Amino acid sequence: GENVEQHPSTLSVQEGDSAVIKCTYSDSASNYFPWYKQELGKGPQLIIDIRSNVGEKKDQRIAVTLNKTAKHFSLHITETQPEDSAVYFCAASSFTGGFKTIFGAGTRLFVKA
């Protein structure tokens, strides 16, 4: 079945450093790739997304890249701050009789002050 692998499962960085989270997907029909941030005790929140016709997208300190050929996509956070600490999920979506979103297992990011 469809699968999304996410690495690393835990990432610890110093404040001000960059953080990179990588995902791979298996379903070649996937055409939409959102990223979510989940803070403790809250639901996931959409922070950025990218569609398959775009290779890169940036929003302030956050950027996503997509390599459709390799079925890889990544989240880049620059100038990390302690409030960036959370669990981040990648996801891959395709429309196959219903829009199905498969989530990665999550990356717990710690930003040390």
Added chain:
Amino acid sequence: DTAVSQTPKYLVTQMGNDKSIKCEQNLGHDTMYWYKQDSKKFLKIMFSYNNKELIINETVPNRFSPKSPDKAHLNLHINSLELGDSAVYFCASSQDLTGSIAFFGQGTRLTVV
């Protein structure tokens, strides 16, 4: 105003009981979802509804029965609760079947004892 609200936030119950979780969205979205997040933070889709019609029904025991009285509500009823049902359940919504899941509820932490 909360976009997607679910109640209760916490639910502790004994094995064998029947319980319901309610979800409402005030965004005018057509599509709603139920996701289960296990202790390892893994998010897995259970159901999706579009305009009150069931679209996705993943491999979920038939003890779980979603009900959508109107497109703004998607409730989850669980019969004969088991220990393994303990998890956090998230409701979510999207504009329509092809839209991104931008909004999740705050989650319902279900503990079966």
